[in-house]
Amino acid sequence: DSGVTQTPKHLITATGQxxxxxxxxxxGDLSVYWxxxxxxxxxxxxxQYYNGEERAKGNILERFSAQQFPDLHSELNLSSLxxxxxxxxxxxxxxxxxxxxxxxFGPGTRLTVL
Amino acid sequence: xQQGEExxxxxxxxxxxxATMNCSYKTSINNxxxxxQNSGRGLVHLILIRSNEREKHSxxxxxxxxxxxxxxxxxxxxxxxxxxxxxFCVHHQGGSEKLVFGKGxxxxxxx
Numbered sequence: 001d002s003g004v005t006q007t008p009k010h011l012i013t014a015t016g017q018x019x020x021x022x023x024x025x026x027x028g029d030l031s032v033y034w035x036x037x038x039x040x041x042x043x044x045x046x047x048q049y050y051n052g053e054e055r056a057k058g059n060i061l062e063r064f065s066a067q068q069f070p071d072l073h074s075e076l077n078l079s080s081l082x083x084x085x086x087x088x089x090x091x092x093x094x095x096x097x098x099x100x101x102x103x104x105f106g107p108g109t110r111l112t113v114l
Numbered sequence: 115x116q117q118g119e120e121x122x123x124x125x126x127x128x129x130x131x132x133a134t135m136n137c138s139y140k141t142s143i144n145n146x147x148x149x150x151q152n153s154g155r156g157l158v159h160l161i162l163i164r165s166n167e168r169e170k171h172s173x174x175x176x177x178x179x180x181x182x183x184x185x186x187x188x189x190x191x192x193x194x195x196x197x198x199x200x201x202f203c204v205h206h207q208g209g210s211e212k213l214v215f216g217k218g219x220x221x222x223x224x225x
């Protein structure tokens with residue numbers, strides 16, 4: 001158990017809908033990272049927040065947004081969903097803002113868009 | 115693409131044998147990490163090697179790094195069925211907070 005929690009574990013929705021994925025980092029970790037894992041694209045870094053502020057951006061679509069709240073939990077919002085958004089979404093956390101250190105991954109949310 | 119590449123894509127061995135996975139990357143790096151992922155689950159950090167290190171050990175794991183060839187290898191000795199998983203080489207791109215993941219090597223250890 002990494003100490004990172006993600007909810008929900010599974011999410012099934014329809015195209016065009018909007019969903020919110022939630023992540024609680026390990027106690028004391030200030031950085032939260034979001035990743036998307038799909039069969040064709042592999043693991044892609046989406047975005048990092050550090051202590052409430054956006055720190056780094058990866059291959060995140062404009063239809064996706066994220067935020068980190070004062071209690072350090074984070075939410076990833078996916079809107080206007082398409083079939084291709086079906087994937088595993090992972091959240092990871094680390095103590096520092098430097099992305100190159102060890103990250104602790106949550107169990108993931110499996111999103112299925114029908 | 116700045117994505118790393120693992121080689122082989124899949125590896126099947128018998129319990130007790132050693133498993134070697136290789137990784138190549140394209141940019142300068144600050145460090146390189148290896149992670150393991152059991153099927154459909156979160157990634158688990160195995161080991162981190164910094165750009166000024168050439169070799170690092172952790173239990174049954176041995177990682178090497180050759181920055182001149184932009185390559186790394188992960189050796190798992192005396193493999194066990196529980197080592198069955200996908201292994202990802204992950205590098206921290208210089209000048210960026212971004213971690214770049216390879217496509218992974220799927221290791222199957224047969225009992």
